[in-house]
Amino acid sequence: MVSEEFIRRVKEFHGxxxxxxxxxxxxxxxxxxxxxxxxxxxxxxxxxxIVAVVEVNNCFADGVQVATGCTLGNNSLIYVDTxxxxxxxxxxxxxxxxxxxxxxxxxxxxxxxxxxxELFRRVVIERVGTDEEVGELHKVWEEVGLRMAELPEEDFxxxxxxxxxxxxxxxxxxxxxxxxxxxxxxxxxxxxxxGKPYCTTCVGREVPAVVGRGISTSFRIPFRVVRQLxx
Numbered sequence: 346m347v348s349e350e351f352i353r354r355v356k357e358f359h360g361x362x363x364x365x366x367x368x369x370x371x372x373x374x375x376x377x378x379x380x381x382x383x384x385x386x387x388x389x390x391x392x393x394x395i396v397a398v399v400e401v402n403n404c405f406a407d408g409v410q411v412a413t414g415c416t417l418g419n420n421s422l423i424y425v426d427t428x429x430x431x432x433x434x435x436x437x438x439x440x441x442x443x444x445x446x447x448x449x450x451x452x453x454x455x456x457x458x459x460x461x462x463e464l465f466r467r468v469v470i471e472r473v474g475t476d477e478e479v480g481e482l483h484k485v486w487e488e489v490g491l492r493m494a495e496l497p498e499e500d501f502x503x504x505x506x507x508x509x510x511x512x513x514x515x516x517x518x519x520x521x522x523x524x525x526x527x528x529x530x531x532x533x534x535x536x537x538x539x540g541k542p543y544c545t546t547c548v549g550r551e552v553p554a555v556v557g558r559g560i561s562t563s564f565r566i567p568f569r570v571v572r573q574l575x576x
Contacts, residue, residue: 347371347494351412359407363486364457365430365449367493369408372445373397375498376434377413379443385414385421393421393514397434400427402555405447420515426560435508446502455500456492461485523547526570 347370352362359366376397377383385395397415399406402424409432415421430449435442453462464482468474474482520529525547535542536550545552546566554564 347374347412352491352494355408355411358411359404361483361487362490363404364452364490364493365404366408367490368430368447368452368496369405369410369432370412371408371493371496372405372432372447372501373409373412373434375501375503376432376443376445379503380434380436380441382434382436384412385419390414390419390421392437393419394437395434396421396423396437396512397432398423398425400425400429400431402426402557402559403430405430405432423512424555424560428559433506435506437511440508442506442508444504444506446504448502452496452500456496457489458485461489 347367351370352367355366355370356362382395389395395413395415397409397413399409399422406422406424410416410422413422413434415434417424430447431444433442433444461482464474464478464485468479468482518532521532521535521542522529523535523544524541525543528544530542530544534545536545536548537543538548551563551565554561556564
């Protein structure tokens, strides 16, 4: 069962406790245990030895990062945009991994009070909730979330998977200075115009991005630099 320490850590990381951030903790706990490995530490994250693959970019993914130690920043977390509440964990060099899938409809029927789902609809889905309703959702959602910490394995779908192709470890690229703004940009991301390198921001290019709906292949950067403050 998920420890109080991980509950504390994920609350600090995610900002609040909710059902799916705790489900991310619990799913990761199940996967790591079934695989026979512990949370990725210094050696594992430096070498990217343990890999976690999440299939959704909601609260669940934050729980996975806290519990596994595999994050986007240390290149041990891979996000595949299938839209499923699922996690797969494997160790590099091995052929087997463990995938844990959550059927959210079944869990909601079994564990989620109707008033909590109604509050979620108003506050999060429709964005029409009052400040009072936001506060009430926070309270009720945390209560439901803490129940997820003790979810039995029977409520998950747990699968053994075969690792058919290991993803590459994160390569290290040289940096190139943009000819317009002067900022350094990872070489493969630079755009060359008349032989000069530019960053995508300066040339106004759309770029791939992970946003609320998942991976967007054409996202326009939603800001522009007005002035430099530390001159």
